[in-house]
Amino acid sequence: MELVRFWNHLSNVRSYSRKDTLQLPELNFIMEHKDFLKESDVLDLGIGAGRSTLFFAPLAKSYTGSDISENMIEECKTKFSYTKNINLLVEDATDLKNYRDNSIDFVLFSFNGIDNIFPESKRIQCLNEINRVLKSRGLYFFSTHNSLFIEEYYKFHFFRHPRRLYREYLRKRQIIKENGSLENIQEKIKKGPLFFFEGMRIGKEKFLQYFITPNQQMTQLKKIGFEFVCGYSLDGKKLGVSEIENCKDPWIYYLVRKP
Numbered sequence: 001m002e003l004v005r006f007w008n009h010l011s012n013v014r015s016y017s018r019k020d021t022l023q024l025p026e027l028n029f030i031m032e033h034k035d036f037l038k039e040s041d042v043l044d045l046g047i048g049a050g051r052s053t054l055f056f057a058p059l060a061k062s063y064t065g066s067d068i069s070e071n072m073i074e075e076c077k078t079k080f081s082y083t084k085n086i087n088l089l090v091e092d093a094t095d096l097k098n099y100r101d102n103s104i105d106f107v108l109f110s111f112n113g114i115d116n117i118f119p120e121s122k123r124i125q126c127l128n129e130i131n132r133v134l135k136s137r138g139l140y141f142f143s144t145h146n147s148l149f150i151e152e153y154y155k156f157h158f159f160r161h162p163r164r165l166y167r168e169y170l171r172k173r174q175i176i177k178e179n180g181s182l183e184n185i186q187e188k189i190k191k192g193p194l195f196f197f198e199g200m201r202i203g204k205e206k207f208l209q210y211f212i213t214p215n216q217q218m219t220q221l222k223k224i225g226f227e228f229v230c231g232y233s234l235d236g237k238k239l240g241v242s243e244i245e246n247c248k249d250p251w252i253y254y255l256v257r258k259p
């Protein structure tokens with residue numbers, strides 16, 4: 001599978017292994033939910049090289065971290081070999097057969113990992129699985145790319161350095177070539193979520209990420225059966241329904257609850 005090969009690549013494992021800070025929404029979530037986490041069985045999906053593990057595992061009653069990439073999990077096993085009560089495993093977040101219904105208090109899918117899942121029906125399968133394994137009143141916290149940010153990719157930035165300017169020209173040309181014109185994309189965004197090419201490749205293949213507007217995301221979550229608790233913009237600010245609808249950050253964190 002191409003995606004697994006991409007995340008198994010050592011350059012990706014090394015690059016994610018160097019990441020050791022929380023994003024502000026994650027930090028603020030932790031500050032507000034320390035007591036809840038202490039009593040929680042936590043399932044952290046798509047942990048990569050364990051950036052979130054560093055912070056969430058010590059706070060949880062029990063912690064399971066998983067990823068579809070074997071090399072990411074191997075890296076975590078080395079990193080956390082001295083840490084107690086951590087369970088690490090290779091698993092696909094779209095198939096959570098390792099967990100019983102209503103058995104987990106808190107599920108995390110951080111840093112847009114869910115946007116790698118293709119096609120959309122698999123994302124829905126993943127969300128249904130998360131809903132299934134969560135206990136009633138359990139929380140799901142995740143981030144996803146925001147379609148309202150897409151127009152930024154079409155902006156041209158001027159650089160004084162000729163090489164950087166040329167690179168910027170190539171970047172913008174590629175965005176249009178692979179995704180179509182901005183007008184075209186804006187029409188697609190109105191119709192629903194989409195897979196967008198930001199510029200990354202897996203070998204020669206395009207690495208597409210799922211983008212969704214906040215409104216569409218709220219509807220998708222509601223259909224699965226989740227209740228909206230709040231959102232977080234990237235500066236860590238808590239967002240209510242009306243604020244999240246207009247948030248134009250590149251990605252947004254959503255906190256939802258199983259009723």
Ligand SMILES: C[S@@+](CC[C@H](N)C(=O)[O-])C[C@H]1O[C@@H](n2cnc3c(N)ncnc32)[C@H](O)[C@@H]1O
Nearest residue numbers: 007046047048051067068069092093111113116
């Ligand atoms: C952008 S990285 C984020 C890693 C980590 N959560 C962090 O915040 O540093 C996305 C991760 O999701 C994993 N991933 C992608 N699709 C997955 C799937 N279907 N099931 C489990 N993990 C998946 C990738 O292997 C990768 O490690």
